[in-house]
Amino acid sequence: MQSTIISTGQKTTPRSLDEVKQAKNKVQNQFDLLDKELQRKHKELRAQQDLKKEPLDEQLQKLTNSIQTLKDEIETDKQSLEPINFELSACITTISQNKDDLARTDIRYRQLNDNRQLLRNQIELEQKQKDLIELEEKTHGLKLDSLIREEKQLRSTQEILLKEKHTASARLATLDQQLIELGQELEQKHLKNAHERYLKHFVRQTVEEIASQGLESFYKVLDQTMMTYHTQKMKQLNKITQVPIGSDIGSVDLGIRDLWRTTYCGSDIDAIEIRSDADEENVSKARRTYNYRVVMLKSGSVMDMRNCCSTGQKVLASPIIRLAFAEPFCLDCCILALDEPTTNLDFENIDGLAQALIE
Structure with a gap:
């Protein structure tokens, strides 16, 4: 049985994350080989027990020695993995710190960018206020808000008046057309002297209403x-x-x-x-x-x-x-x-x- 032991006598210097991972993989491979070797030994022991070529005590002693040897090798491998795990934890901590630094840097960058934009807006606001003061001086003290509101009201009134004008024009055109049609109808034969006939019917209806009122009064008295x-x-x-x-x-x-x-x-x-x-x-x-x-x-x-x-x-x-x-x-x-x-x-x-x- 061949085994490889990693020396841990000297203090290792910090290595990169890739090197640590390679070393860890190498140790893991050695551990897997030792495990396979242990399994093979168990198979050999079973085979020897089946063949009964050697006494049981000797076989048990050999197996015990082999198991102890394998345990020692496993313990040695674990000890060799401890500095690698320590280096891995240090690398993970360093990476987390770098990520935090990067996030703080981004936040600081956004803050600076917002401050710059705020400063630009303040400068622009001051310029607008100066322009507004100059405009108020030119308009003899009239405020821009009142002018804007008055303009909106006048435009709204103008739109309403235009709508009413269009509606009145349409109605006027319709009434003119109806007037023309009614004039043409009045020229027809059966509508001539309509006013005189209307007066006759109106007089008759008035007389009937008066007579009806008199009859009603007579009925009440009766x-x-x-x-x-x-x-x-x-x-x-x-x-x-x-x-x-x-x-x-x-x-x-x-x-x-x-x-x-x-x-x-x-x-x-x-x-x-x-x-x-x-x-x-x-x-x-x-x-x-x-x-x-x-x-x-x-x-x-x-x-x-x-x-x-x-x-x-x-x-x-x-x-x-x-x-x-x-x-x-x-x-x-x-x-x-x-x-x-x-x-x-x-x-x-x-x-x-x-x-x-x-x-």
């Missing part, structure tokens, strides 16, 4: 008169009804309440009345409608008679209502026609109705 008439007749109907009798007195004024109390024998209804209400929802229509309804009175309370009274009460109310309508709306009514007036009436109410008719 409607108010009809309401007054209905109100008076309903009061006359409900309060006083002249009933003729066969005595020398001639007639007796009785109200519809008295007729009901005289005829009806029950106590659940004190009296009845007929009421007329105008339909205020249909005031704007051509005709106003009037709603007649029969109401019942009980202890000061008013209730519609429809759907709230019996059939007999309805039958009894019918002749009383007819008798009440005869005096206000008829003249010299001496006959009262009744069709089965006692239907659905009990005996007491039949007697009361007969007694009222006799009176």
Whole structure:
């Protein structure tokens, strides 16, 4: 077995990074050779064990010696690698320092370049300020900012006026064309004397509107008169009804309440009345409608008679209502026609109705 040992007795001087890497590679190659040699020795030992040519103790001793020799060589190689690793670390440190120096140099260069640019800008600004002062002196104290703003406003106003001018010109041209077309249409046969015909129709429409307003006023007066008439007749109907009798007195004024109390024998209804209400929802229509309804009175309370009274009460109310309508709306009514007036009436109410008719 051949081995190469690197002497470390003398102190090595700093070498370059490439030399250090070459030395490291060389030592690594030696280490790889020693490892291969160790593997080969192990194979030989296995072969010797298989053949059993030598005693086991001698073989073990040889193997132990070979292993120890290899360990010594490996330790020697490690010791030889220590100065190389130290040189490598020193080189890496030097390279890092050089990189930091280069970065600081770049930063310093940029700072100097920025300072130079700032100085140029300051000089240029001072020159501009001097030019501005001279310009203000020439413009008699007027400031440039105000002049620029005024110029922008004037230009904006000019653009707006130009747009309005173009729009007005286009509209004027359109109106001129329409005027020409309308003049040509007025020259046609069916449009001649249009002004005279317009005046005739205008007068007719005005007369119709005045007549319509007069009719509306007449309708309102007539409607108010009809309401007054209905109100008076309903009061006359409900309060006083002249009933003729066969005595020398001639007639007796009785109200519809008295007729009901005289005829009806029950106590659940004190009296009845007929009421007329105008339909205020249909005031704007051509005709106003009037709603007649029969109401019942009980202890000061008013209730519609429809759907709230019996059939007999309805039958009894019918002749009383007819008798009440005869005096206000008829003249010299001496006959009262009744069709089965006692239907659905009990005996007491039949007697009361007969007694009222006799009176």
